[in-house]
Amino acid sequence: MNLGILKDTKIGENRVILIPSDAKSLIAAGHKVYVEKDAGKSAGFTDQAYKAIGAEILETKEEVFEKSDMVAKVKEIEPEEYSLLRDDLMVYTCIHPASHPEEVQALLKSGCTAFTAEDAHRFGSPNCEAAGKAGAIIGLYYLMNTNGGKGVFPSGLGAAPGMKVLILGGGNVGKGALQVLHNVGAWCTVADINIGTLRDINQLYKGGVHTILSSQERIEEVIGEMDLVLNCVKWPKGTKKYLVTREMVASMEENSVLVDISNDEEGAIETFRETTHENPIYKEEGVIHYCVSNIPGAIAKTTSVAYSASVIPHFLNLFNHGIKEACIRDGYLRRAMCTYRGFLTHEETSAIQNIPWVSPEDILEIKDESLDPAPPATVSRSKNYYKEELWKK
Numbered sequence: 546m547n548l549g550i551l552k553d554t555k556i557g558e559n560r561v562i563l564i565p566s567d568a569k570s571l572i573a574a575g576h577k578v579y580v581e582k583d584a585g586k587s588a589g590f591t592d593q594a595y596k597a598i599g600a601e602i603l604e605t606k607e608e609v610f611e612k613s614d615m616v617a618k619v620k621e622i623e624p625e626e627y628s629l630l631r632d633d634l635m636v637y638t639c640i641h642p643a644s645h646p647e648e649v650q651a652l653l654k655s656g657c658t659a660f661t662a663e664d665a666h667r668f669g670s671p672n673c674e675a676a677g678k679a680g681a682i683i684g685l686y687y688l689m690n691t692n693g694g695k696g697v698f699p700s701g702l703g704a705a706p707g708m709k710v711l712i713l714g715g716g717n718v719g720k721g722a723l724q725v726l727h728n729v730g731a732w733c734t735v736a737d738i739n740i741g742t743l744r745d746i747n748q749l750y751k752g753g754v755h756t757i758l759s760s761q762e763r764i765e766e767v768i769g770e771m772d773l774v775l776n777c778v779k780w781p782k783g784t785k786k787y788l789v790t791r792e793m794v795a796s797m798e799e800n801s802v803l804v805d806i807s808n809d810e811e812g813a814i815e816t817f818r819e820t821t822h823e824n825p826i827y828k829e830e831g832v833i834h835y836c837v838s839n840i841p842g843a844i845a846k847t848t849s850v851a852y853s854a855s856v857i858p859h860f861l862n863l864f865n866h867g868i869k870e871a872c873i874r875d876g877y878l879r880r881a882m883c884t885y886r887g888f889l890t891h892e893e894t895s896a897i898q899n900i901p902w903v904s905p906e907d908i909l910e911i912k913d914e915s916l917d918p919a920p921p922a923t924v925s926r927s928k929n930y931y932k933e934e935l936w937k938k
Contacts, residue, residue: 546864547577549613550595551606552584555620557822557837559587559845560852562617562638567857569598576864577601581609588845610634615863619852620839622648632656632886635863637856639663639672642883643782643897643925644810649889656887658868664922665859665881669717671851675841677721677777680806683840684710684773685729687802687826687833694833695800697772700730707732709770713759713788713813714777715742718806722775727754731773736764761788769796776805780812781924782897788813795830805836869909876919879905888936895927903931 548571550563561584568578578600582592592602603609607629610616615635622630622638624647630636632655640661642649652659663670688694688708701707708731712719715737726733727750736759737743743756757763759778768774768789774797778788794803794816805817816829820836822843827834841848859878862871872879882905883891895902906912 546614547579547612548860548864549603549609549616550578550580550584550600551609551616551618551626552581553619554623555839558620558839558842560619560842560849561585561588561590561845562619562849562852562856563860564588564590564849564853565594565598565600567853568595568600570857571860571864572599574861574865579603579609579612581606585849588849590849615860617856617860621645622651624651627651627655630655630657634658635868636660637662637859637863640883642891642894646898649884649894649898652884653887653889658885659883660859660878660881661883661891662856662881665877666855667875667877667919668855671855672841672848673717674721675844675848675851676806677718677723677775678725679840679844680718680775680777680804680835681722681725683835683843684775684802684804685726687835688773693800693826694802695772695798699726708772710734710773710775711736711764711768711771712775712777713764714779714807715739715746715756716777716779718777719775720746722777722806723750723754726773734767734771759788761786761790761793764789765793765796768793769798771797772801774801774803776803776807776812776814776817778807778813779923780807780809782809782893783925784811787815789815791815791830794832797830797832799831800833801831802833802835805834806840808836808838869911872905872909873911873914874917876917879916880919880922885909888931892921892927893923893925895929896925899929901929901931902927903936908936 580595580600580602582604610629617637634657636659690696697708699708710726710731710733712735715735734755736757738759805814819838825837885908889902890905
């Protein structure tokens with residue numbers, strides 16, 4: 546089979562989904578790899594490096610789509626790529642389908658089989674770890690007076706206390722941020738709804754990190770004294786309530802910093818609006834907001850290496866065994882299936898966009914197989930099913 550590595554064109558995106566050494570694993574397994582010209586350049590991987598392992602460099606995106614059985618990239622399929630989709634093509638990328646109805650419709654119209662990468666990570670996405678760690682450093686940067694911040698130092702100085710940080714969410718993003726900030730001496734508080742997660746953090750850091758229940762009431766009690774707040778919460782789609790309200794942001798001191806790593810429209814932070822690497826910050830209620838959607842793009846080489854390692858097992862699984870057997874073998878890949886032959890197979894998207902869906906287990910006719918288990922990707926549920934006669938073979 547043939548894999549096509551696409552160049553990401555989203556503003557501020559520098560990553561590549563597969564680095565040369567992992568592409569070599571596909572070639573060693575008897576497959577071909579096509580790479581769009583300069584796809585890895587911004588991440589530090591030259592066309593020559595791909596050529597050296599046996600990949601073929603193609604000049605245009607159109608050529609990559611045409612020659613490939615599957616195309617892969619880091620971020621969403623862009624509108625200029627919609628017309629290149631086709632019914633015998635597989636797509637693997639971060640689709641974020643629930644939030645991108647036009648993209649979903651393009652995938653459905655084409656009849657392709659698409660996997661949304663953010664749901665496919667058994668051990669959590671390297672992008673989450675990268676976003677948390679880089680987001681922490683970015684927060685420290687903007688707290689400096691020279692960058693508009695209030696001028697506090699993480700660990701403090703003799704007779705001066707260290708900065709106070711509130712991390713919302715104790716998942717992979719929050720843990721990444723905590724590791725960086727605790728190591729530089731910041732006074733950290735982590736809020737999460739899972740008491741077990743908070744207990745684990747308390748034990749790991751030997752009581753050196755404060756932990757609180759993630760509720761609006763608890764957060765309201767402490768947020769006013771924080772120098773830096775990092776939102777690392779995966780907020781349920783369609784939720785009308787905010788975790789952090791405008792009034793809570795206004796209670797923070799002038800020139801404090803809020804880094805919204807989760808970056809959800811109508812998400813946990815009422816004062817959120819998305820920004821880019823080119824224009825990364827704005828002020829609301831006197832607080833500096835950094836709300837760039839693709840923070841890992843700022844550390845593209847490191848993130849590309851880690852991300853490539855997480856996706857190559859999926860590529861080998863799909864290419865060596867085919868879609869049906871691959872989805873039997875890997876529940877996380879199965880739950881990441883977004884569309885299949887013109888049918889929506891992603892429950893959260895169905896729930897948010899109010900369009901019918903069919904489960905991957907049903908449409909692939911594998912319900913009675915010995916399936917590798919995986920938990921649901923989100924809490925969103927939908928009973929808006931296609932009529933069986935539409936998809937049943």
